[in-house]
Amino acid sequence: MDVGQMRRQWMDYIKSMFEERFLDGQFLQLQQLQDENNPEFVFEVVSLFFDDSERILKDLSFALEQQSVDFKKVDAHVHQFKGSSASIGAQGVKNACIAFRNFCEEQNIDACRRCLLQVKQEYFVVKNKLETLLRLEQQIVAAGGSIPIMELGF
Amino acid sequence: MGMAAESQFHVLAVDDSIIDRKLIERLLKTSSYQVTTVDSGSKALEFLGLCENDQNHHTSTNIPSVFPNNHQDVEVNLVITDYCMPGMTGYDLLKKIKESSSLRNIPVVIMSSENVPSRINRCLEEGAEEFFLKPVRLSDLSRLKPHMKKNKVKDPRNETEEKIENSEILLQQEAPKSQYSHSESESQSQLQAHSTIDQQQQPLQQNNNNNKRKSMEQQGLSSETDRTRQRYSGIATVV
Structure with a gap:
Protein backbone atom coordinates (compact mmCIF):
# COMPACT_ATOMS: atom_id res chain seq x y z
CA MET A 1 0.00 0.00 0.00
CA ASP A 2 1.45 3.41 -0.92
CA VAL A 3 1.39 6.51 1.27
CA GLY A 4 -1.54 8.02 -0.58
CA GLN A 5 -3.68 4.96 0.03
CA MET A 6 -2.70 4.88 3.69
CA ARG A 7 -3.58 8.55 4.08
CA ARG A 8 -6.98 7.94 2.50
CA GLN A 9 -7.52 4.97 4.78
CA TRP A 10 -6.64 7.12 7.77
CA MET A 11 -9.08 9.84 6.65
CA ASP A 12 -11.89 7.34 6.21
CA TYR A 13 -11.19 5.79 9.56
CA ILE A 14 -11.11 9.02 11.57
CA LYS A 15 -14.19 10.28 9.73
CA SER A 16 -16.12 7.20 10.77
CA MET A 17 -15.03 7.77 14.36
CA PHE A 18 -16.58 11.21 14.25
CA GLU A 19 -19.69 10.08 12.44
CA GLU A 20 -20.27 7.27 14.91
CA ARG A 21 -19.77 9.78 17.72
CA PHE A 22 -16.81 8.07 19.34
CA LEU A 23 -14.81 11.28 18.96
CA ASP A 24 -15.68 14.97 18.98
CA GLY A 25 -13.95 18.19 17.93
CA GLN A 26 -11.61 18.12 20.93
CA PHE A 27 -9.63 15.34 19.25
CA LEU A 28 -8.96 17.72 16.35
CA GLN A 29 -7.66 20.23 18.88
CA LEU A 30 -5.09 17.63 19.94
CA GLN A 31 -4.15 17.06 16.30
CA GLN A 32 -3.71 20.82 15.90
CA LEU A 33 -1.29 20.93 18.82
CA GLN A 34 0.93 18.32 17.20
CA ASP A 35 3.72 19.74 15.07
CA GLU A 36 7.22 18.86 13.88
CA ASN A 37 8.61 19.81 17.30
CA ASN A 38 6.08 17.52 19.01
CA PRO A 39 5.37 14.74 16.54
CA GLU A 40 4.31 12.37 19.31
CA PHE A 41 1.91 14.67 21.13
CA VAL A 42 -1.35 12.89 20.27
CA PHE A 43 0.20 9.49 20.93
CA GLU A 44 1.48 10.68 24.33
CA VAL A 45 -1.83 12.18 25.43
CA VAL A 46 -3.82 9.16 24.24
CA SER A 47 -1.41 6.82 26.07
CA LEU A 48 -1.86 8.86 29.24
CA PHE A 49 -5.61 8.57 28.74
CA PHE A 50 -5.38 4.77 28.48
CA ASP A 51 -3.32 4.49 31.68
CA ASP A 52 -5.54 6.91 33.54
CA SER A 53 -8.76 5.25 32.34
CA GLU A 54 -7.68 1.80 33.41
CA ARG A 55 -6.81 3.08 36.87
CA ILE A 56 -10.16 4.87 37.17
CA LEU A 57 -12.11 1.81 35.96
CA LYS A 58 -10.36 -0.34 38.55
CA ASP A 59 -11.16 2.17 41.30
CA LEU A 60 -14.77 2.42 40.11
CA SER A 61 -15.28 -1.35 40.05
CA PHE A 62 -13.83 -1.61 43.54
CA ALA A 63 -15.99 1.23 44.87
CA LEU A 64 -19.17 -0.34 43.46
CA GLU A 65 -18.34 -3.79 44.86
CA GLN A 66 -18.45 -2.56 48.45
CA GLN A 67 -21.21 -3.60 50.86
CA SER A 68 -22.16 -0.02 51.49
CA VAL A 69 -21.30 2.02 48.42
CA ASP A 70 -19.79 5.45 48.98
CA PHE A 71 -21.58 7.34 46.20
CA LYS A 72 -19.50 10.44 46.74
CA LYS A 73 -16.39 8.46 45.98
CA VAL A 74 -18.00 6.83 42.95
CA ASP A 75 -19.06 10.24 41.70
CA ALA A 76 -15.53 11.61 42.17
CA HIS A 77 -14.11 8.79 40.01
CA VAL A 78 -16.75 9.32 37.32
CA HIS A 79 -16.08 13.06 37.42
CA GLN A 80 -12.38 12.37 36.76
CA PHE A 81 -13.23 10.03 33.91
CA LYS A 82 -15.60 12.55 32.41
CA GLY A 83 -12.86 15.18 32.54
CA SER A 84 -10.14 13.06 30.95
CA SER A 85 -12.43 11.71 28.20
CA ALA A 86 -13.59 15.26 27.43
CA SER A 87 -9.98 16.41 27.24
CA ILE A 88 -9.08 13.91 24.52
CA GLY A 89 -12.45 14.14 22.78
CA ALA A 90 -13.70 10.64 23.59
CA GLN A 91 -17.31 11.71 23.26
CA GLY A 92 -18.89 8.28 23.84
CA VAL A 93 -17.11 7.81 27.17
CA LYS A 94 -17.88 11.37 28.22
CA ASN A 95 -21.60 10.98 27.52
CA ALA A 96 -21.73 7.67 29.37
CA CYS A 97 -20.08 9.41 32.34
CA ILE A 98 -22.68 12.20 32.32
CA ALA A 99 -25.50 9.63 32.57
CA PHE A 100 -23.54 7.77 35.25
CA ARG A 101 -23.24 10.86 37.44
CA ASN A 102 -27.01 11.36 37.50
CA PHE A 103 -27.42 7.91 39.04
CA CYS A 104 -24.68 8.64 41.58
CA GLU A 105 -26.74 11.59 42.70
CA GLU A 106 -29.82 9.38 42.97
CA GLN A 107 -27.71 6.81 44.83
CA ASN A 108 -29.14 4.17 42.53
CA ILE A 109 -26.76 1.24 42.93
CA ASP A 110 -28.21 -0.99 40.19
CA ALA A 111 -28.22 1.84 37.66
CA CYS A 112 -24.67 2.75 38.69
CA ARG A 113 -23.49 -0.82 38.05
CA ARG A 114 -25.18 -0.79 34.66
CA CYS A 115 -23.50 2.53 33.91
CA LEU A 116 -20.12 1.10 34.83
CA LEU A 117 -20.61 -1.62 32.22
CA GLN A 118 -21.64 0.99 29.69
CA VAL A 119 -18.68 3.24 30.42
CA LYS A 120 -16.34 0.25 30.17
CA GLN A 121 -17.90 -0.77 26.86
CA GLU A 122 -17.54 2.76 25.45
CA TYR A 123 -13.97 2.98 26.68
CA PHE A 124 -12.81 -0.31 25.19
CA VAL A 125 -14.39 0.43 21.83
CA VAL A 126 -12.78 3.86 21.57
CA LYS A 127 -9.47 2.50 22.85
CA ASN A 128 -9.48 -0.12 20.13
CA LYS A 129 -10.29 2.43 17.47
CA LEU A 130 -7.70 4.91 18.69
CA GLU A 131 -5.05 2.19 18.66
CA THR A 132 -5.94 1.34 15.06
CA LEU A 133 -5.83 5.03 14.12
CA LEU A 134 -2.44 5.58 15.76
CA ARG A 135 -1.06 2.42 14.11
CA LEU A 136 -2.13 3.81 10.75
CA GLU A 137 -0.41 7.10 11.59
CA GLN A 138 2.80 5.29 12.45
CA GLN A 139 2.69 3.43 9.14
CA ILE A 140 2.16 6.68 7.24
CA VAL A 141 5.07 8.37 9.02
CA ALA A 142 7.29 5.27 8.58
CA ALA A 143 6.57 5.38 4.85
CA GLY A 144 7.72 9.01 4.78
CA GLY A 145 4.23 10.53 4.64
CA SER A 146 2.56 13.12 6.82
CA ILE A 147 -0.71 12.93 8.73
CA PRO A 148 -3.50 14.66 6.80
CA ILE A 149 -4.97 17.79 8.36
CA MET A 150 -8.53 17.07 9.37
CA GLU A 151 -11.10 19.76 8.94
CA LEU A 152 -14.60 18.75 9.82
CA GLY A 153 -17.39 21.23 10.10
CA PHE A 154 -17.26 21.75 13.84
CA MET B 1 2.29 30.74 15.91
CA GLY B 2 2.81 33.14 18.81
CA MET B 3 4.96 36.24 18.74
CA ALA B 4 8.46 36.32 20.09
CA ALA B 5 7.59 39.14 22.46
CA GLU B 6 5.34 36.82 24.43
CA SER B 7 8.04 34.31 25.16
CA GLN B 8 9.11 36.30 28.20
CA PHE B 9 5.83 35.58 29.97
CA HIS B 10 5.92 32.71 32.39
CA VAL B 11 2.75 30.81 33.29
CA LEU B 12 2.35 28.47 36.24
CA ALA B 13 -0.29 25.83 35.39
CA VAL B 14 -1.92 23.81 38.17
CA ASP B 15 -3.95 20.65 37.52
CA ASP B 16 -4.20 17.30 39.30
CA SER B 17 -4.95 15.48 36.02
CA ILE B 18 -1.81 14.47 34.14
CA ILE B 19 -3.70 14.57 30.84
CA ASP B 20 -4.89 18.11 31.44
CA ARG B 21 -1.42 19.20 32.56
CA LYS B 22 0.01 17.85 29.34
CA LEU B 23 -2.72 19.59 27.35
CA ILE B 24 -2.47 23.01 29.01
CA GLU B 25 1.32 22.88 28.81
CA ARG B 26 1.17 22.29 25.04
CA LEU B 27 -1.52 24.94 24.56
CA LEU B 28 0.57 27.52 26.40
CA LYS B 29 3.82 26.57 24.71
CA THR B 30 2.15 26.73 21.30
CA SER B 31 1.11 30.25 22.27
CA SER B 32 4.80 31.00 23.05
CA TYR B 33 4.57 31.12 26.82
CA GLN B 34 7.14 29.72 29.17
CA VAL B 35 5.36 27.08 31.25
CA THR B 36 5.80 25.35 34.59
CA THR B 37 3.25 22.72 35.59
CA VAL B 38 2.48 21.39 39.07
CA ASP B 39 -0.15 18.88 40.22
CA SER B 40 -1.51 20.60 43.33
CA GLY B 41 -2.28 23.95 44.88
CA SER B 42 0.25 23.47 47.65
CA LYS B 43 3.00 22.79 45.13
CA ALA B 44 1.96 25.94 43.29
CA LEU B 45 2.33 27.98 46.49
CA GLU B 46 5.66 26.31 47.11
CA PHE B 47 6.82 27.28 43.64
CA LEU B 48 5.66 30.85 44.21
CA GLY B 49 7.66 30.89 47.42
CA LEU B 50 4.73 31.22 49.79
CA CYS B 51 4.73 29.24 53.01
CA GLU B 52 1.64 27.19 53.46
CA ASN B 53 0.61 27.03 57.08
CA ASP B 54 -2.78 25.49 56.90
CA GLN B 55 -2.42 22.72 59.46
CA ASN B 56 -5.61 21.06 58.33
CA HIS B 57 -4.16 20.40 54.95
CA HIS B 58 -2.74 16.92 54.73
CA THR B 59 0.22 17.71 52.50
CA SER B 60 1.45 20.50 54.72
CA THR B 61 3.30 17.99 56.87
CA ASN B 62 5.59 17.21 53.95
CA ILE B 63 6.51 20.82 53.39
CA PRO B 64 9.46 22.13 55.38
CA SER B 65 8.75 25.22 57.46
CA VAL B 66 11.35 27.15 55.49
CA PHE B 67 11.39 26.87 51.74
CA PRO B 68 14.71 26.97 49.95
CA ASN B 69 13.27 29.86 47.95
CA ASN B 70 14.80 28.58 44.76
CA HIS B 71 12.06 30.25 42.84
CA GLN B 72 12.28 33.75 44.20
CA ASP B 73 14.12 34.76 41.06
CA VAL B 74 11.58 33.11 38.74
CA GLU B 75 8.91 35.59 37.90
CA VAL B 76 5.45 34.12 37.35
CA ASN B 77 3.27 36.34 35.18
CA LEU B 78 0.08 34.33 35.49
CA VAL B 79 -1.32 31.33 37.34
CA ILE B 80 -3.85 29.12 35.57
CA THR B 81 -5.46 26.53 37.82
CA ASP B 82 -8.05 23.80 37.71
CA TYR B 83 -11.00 24.39 40.05
CA CYS B 84 -11.73 20.86 41.18
CA MET B 85 -8.68 19.31 42.84
CA PRO B 86 -8.36 17.10 45.92
CA GLY B 87 -7.05 18.88 49.00
CA MET B 88 -6.60 22.51 48.06
CA THR B 89 -9.09 23.48 45.34
CA GLY B 90 -8.37 26.06 42.66
CA TYR B 91 -10.61 28.44 44.61
CA ASP B 92 -8.55 27.92 47.78
CA LEU B 93 -5.38 28.57 45.80
CA LEU B 94 -6.87 31.74 44.31
CA LYS B 95 -7.77 32.98 47.80
CA LYS B 96 -4.30 32.27 49.15
CA ILE B 97 -2.68 34.14 46.27
CA LYS B 98 -5.00 37.14 46.64
CA GLU B 99 -4.48 37.21 50.43
CA SER B 100 -0.72 37.29 50.03
CA SER B 101 0.74 40.76 49.67
CA SER B 102 3.66 39.41 47.67
CA LEU B 103 1.55 37.37 45.25
CA ARG B 104 -1.71 39.26 44.91
CA ASN B 105 -0.64 41.06 41.75
CA ILE B 106 -0.25 37.80 39.87
CA PRO B 107 -3.33 37.30 37.67
CA VAL B 108 -5.16 34.04 38.29
CA VAL B 109 -7.29 32.18 35.75
CA ILE B 110 -9.59 29.34 36.83
CA MET B 111 -10.47 26.35 34.64
CA SER B 112 -13.40 24.04 35.29
CA SER B 113 -15.23 21.35 33.40
CA GLU B 114 -18.50 22.43 34.96
CA ASN B 115 -20.47 25.49 33.97
CA VAL B 116 -21.79 26.43 37.42
CA PRO B 117 -22.63 30.18 37.50
CA SER B 118 -22.37 30.49 41.30
CA ARG B 119 -18.91 28.93 41.17
CA ILE B 120 -17.82 31.20 38.35
CA ASN B 121 -19.08 34.31 40.16
CA ARG B 122 -17.41 33.26 43.39
CA CYS B 123 -14.07 32.96 41.60
CA LEU B 124 -14.44 36.28 39.79
CA GLU B 125 -15.46 38.03 43.00
CA GLU B 126 -12.40 36.62 44.72
CA GLY B 127 -10.22 38.22 42.06
CA ALA B 128 -9.88 35.66 39.26
CA GLU B 129 -9.28 37.35 35.91
CA GLU B 130 -10.94 34.75 33.71
CA PHE B 131 -12.90 31.54 33.97
CA PHE B 132 -12.22 28.94 31.25
CA LEU B 133 -14.49 26.01 30.62
CA LYS B 134 -12.63 22.76 30.06
CA PRO B 135 -11.44 21.42 27.78
CA VAL B 136 -9.48 24.61 27.16
CA ARG B 137 -8.96 25.43 23.51
CA LEU B 138 -6.31 27.37 21.65
CA SER B 139 -8.81 30.15 20.99
CA ASP B 140 -9.31 30.64 24.76
CA LEU B 141 -5.64 31.45 25.23
CA SER B 142 -5.91 34.79 23.44
CA ARG B 143 -7.80 35.97 26.53
CA LEU B 144 -4.66 35.55 28.67
CA LYS B 145 -2.53 38.15 26.94
CA PRO B 146 -4.12 41.37 28.31
CA HIS B 147 -3.63 40.12 31.87
CA MET B 148 0.06 39.49 31.28
CA LYS B 149 0.63 43.08 30.26
CA LYS B 150 -1.26 44.36 33.26
CA ASN B 151 0.96 42.42 35.59
CA LYS B 152 4.17 43.28 33.81
CA VAL B 153 3.71 47.03 33.88
CA LYS B 154 2.82 47.77 37.46
CA ASP B 155 1.18 51.10 38.08
CA GLN B 219 -14.37 52.74 48.05
CA GLY B 220 -16.12 51.64 44.93
CA LEU B 221 -13.34 49.34 43.88
CA SER B 222 -15.82 46.62 43.07
CA SER B 223 -15.85 47.99 39.54
CA GLU B 224 -13.10 45.44 39.00
CA THR B 225 -15.54 42.62 39.64
CA ASP B 226 -18.17 44.26 37.51
CA ARG B 227 -15.76 44.45 34.63
CA THR B 228 -14.82 40.78 34.83
CA ARG B 229 -18.42 39.74 35.24
CA GLN B 230 -19.41 41.66 32.20
CA ARG B 231 -16.70 39.97 30.26
CA TYR B 232 -17.88 36.59 31.41
CA SER B 233 -21.47 37.22 30.36
CA GLY B 234 -20.12 37.52 26.85
CA ILE B 235 -18.49 34.15 27.18
CA ALA B 236 -21.54 32.53 28.68
CA THR B 237 -23.58 33.20 25.62
CA VAL B 238 -20.99 31.47 23.50
CA VAL B 239 -20.89 28.32 25.64
Missing part, protein backbone atom coordinates in the same frame (compact mmCIF):
# COMPACT_ATOMS: atom_id res chain seq x y z
CA PRO B 156 2.97 52.68 41.03
CA ARG B 157 -0.03 54.93 41.70
CA ASN B 158 -2.24 51.91 42.34
CA GLU B 159 0.28 50.50 44.76
CA THR B 160 0.18 53.68 46.83
CA GLU B 161 -3.59 53.64 46.92
CA GLU B 162 -3.47 50.09 48.06
CA LYS B 163 -1.17 50.96 50.94
CA ILE B 164 -3.39 53.72 52.23
CA GLU B 165 -6.49 51.69 51.84
CA ASN B 166 -5.03 48.75 53.69
CA SER B 167 -3.19 50.76 56.32
CA GLU B 168 -4.79 48.55 58.94
CA ILE B 169 -2.82 45.56 57.81
CA LEU B 170 0.16 47.44 56.46
CA LEU B 171 2.36 46.18 59.27
CA GLN B 172 1.76 42.58 58.37
CA GLN B 173 2.14 43.14 54.68
CA GLU B 174 5.45 44.91 54.93
CA ALA B 175 7.55 41.83 55.64
CA PRO B 176 6.48 39.59 52.78
CA LYS B 177 6.63 42.54 50.42
CA SER B 178 10.29 43.03 51.10
CA GLN B 179 10.82 39.31 50.83
CA TYR B 180 9.46 39.44 47.32
CA SER B 181 12.19 41.78 46.18
CA HIS B 182 15.05 39.81 47.72
CA SER B 183 17.83 38.94 45.37
CA GLU B 184 18.90 35.33 45.16
CA SER B 185 22.10 36.14 47.04
CA GLU B 186 19.98 36.76 50.14
CA SER B 187 21.27 34.77 53.07
CA GLN B 188 19.30 31.82 54.31
CA SER B 189 18.96 33.22 57.82
CA GLN B 190 17.21 36.34 56.58
CA LEU B 191 14.79 34.31 54.56
CA GLN B 192 14.12 32.19 57.58
CA ALA B 193 13.32 35.29 59.60
CA HIS B 194 10.79 36.42 57.01
CA SER B 195 9.23 33.02 56.80
CA THR B 196 8.71 33.00 60.53
CA ILE B 197 6.97 36.34 60.36
CA ASP B 198 4.90 34.99 57.53
CA GLN B 199 3.79 32.08 59.62
CA GLN B 200 2.79 34.18 62.57
CA GLN B 201 0.69 36.57 60.62
CA GLN B 202 -1.22 34.02 58.61
CA PRO B 203 -4.27 33.86 60.92
CA LEU B 204 -4.25 37.63 61.32
CA GLN B 205 -4.28 38.15 57.60
CA GLN B 206 -7.21 35.88 57.21
CA ASN B 207 -9.18 37.72 59.85
CA ASN B 208 -8.43 40.99 58.20
CA ASN B 209 -9.40 39.81 54.82
CA ASN B 210 -13.07 40.49 55.37
CA ASN B 211 -12.35 44.04 56.42
CA LYS B 212 -10.12 44.46 53.45
CA ARG B 213 -12.85 43.38 51.08
CA LYS B 214 -15.38 45.53 52.82
CA SER B 215 -13.21 48.60 52.53
CA MET B 216 -12.61 47.84 48.87
CA GLU B 217 -16.33 47.71 48.26
CA GLN B 218 -16.92 50.94 50.14
